[in-house]
Amino acid sequence: SAPMLDRARQRSRQLDHVRFVEADAQTTDIGSLGVDRLISRFGVMFFADLAAAFVNLRTAMARRTSRDQRGRLAFVTWQSPKQNPMFTFAGAAVAHLMASSDAPPARPNAPGPFALADHARIAQVLFGAGCSDVTITGHEVALDFGGGGTVDELVQFAIDLGPIGRAIVEDPSLDAPIRETLGSTIESSWSDGTFELPAAVWVVTTSV
Numbered sequence: 011s012a013p014m015l016d017r018a019r020q021r022s023r024q025l026d027h028v029r030f031v032e033a034d035a036q037t038t039d040i041g042s043l044g045v046d047r048l049i050s051r052f053g054v055m056f057f058a059d060l061a062a063a064f065v066n067l068r069t070a071m072a073r074r075t076s077r078d079q080r081g082r083l084a085f086v087t088w089q090s091p092k093q094n095p096m097f098t099f100a101g102a103a104v105a106h107l108m109a110s111s112d113a114p115p116a117r118p119n120a121p122g123p124f125a126l127a128d129h130a131r132i133a134q135v136l137f138g139a140g141c142s143d144v145t146i147t148g149h150e151v152a153l154d155f156g157g158g159g160t161v162d163e164l165v166q167f168a169i170d171l172g173p174i175g176r177a178i179v180e181d182p183s184l185d186a187p188i189r190e191t192l193g194s195t196i197e198s199s200w201s202d203g204t205f206e207l208p209a210a211v212w213v214v215t216t217s218v
Contacts, residue, residue: 035067036062036063038066041069047083048081048085050083053085054087055123055124055125055126056121065139068083071083071218080217080218081217083214083216085214086211087127087212088210088211088212089210089211089212090210091127093150093208094208100168100169100195101172104191141218143215144214145215145216146212147212147214150209151211156201158204160203161196161197168192168196
């Protein structure tokens with residue numbers, strides 16, 4: 011994301027040991043950048059080809075490191091949608107208001123937030139890429155989506171986030187009933203600017 015990198019450069023102007031590079035981690039020779047540690051926060055599950063991407067990361071870093079000093083990769087990825095209702099609560103609340111979609115169901119394991127929701131698949135992909143010392147640890151936490159704001163602001167956030175907003179664009183008459191329904195759903199768990207939902211992730215580390 012070029013805009014995010016620009017902001018990062020602005021914030022780190024005083025740090026002459028920091029460098030930002032815009033590149034595709036699926037294909038870029040990471041080793042040529044002098045990297046021996048890789049960290050991804052909710053990014054790797056969007057790789058178009060997971061197997062090829064992790065092979066690229068492992069082989070690029072292997073050329074940089076040695077048998078005595080292995081490169082390390084760490085990432086965090088979402089567990090299943092069922093365990094992360096922030097992705098589903100809004101759609102479930104207004105499903106009765108929206109016309110059924112004729113779109114084909116999502117392909118299993120397609121790139122997206124839940125491409126690595128199955129810890130067995132994480133292990134399969136990493137070991138298949140030649141990684142070792144794979145550790146997969148589950149972590150659960152309650153996330154506050156209220157942010158000290160208002161119910162209306164969170165309703166707008168839920169609308170902007172995905173298919174609900176598209177449905178309103180296609181049929182503006184849905185706007186009012188959707189906002190009312192989402193508002194009621196959020197208010198039922200709202201407390202002084204706080205709206206907490208459970209979340210679950212996998213924290214993964216491996217040697218490459």
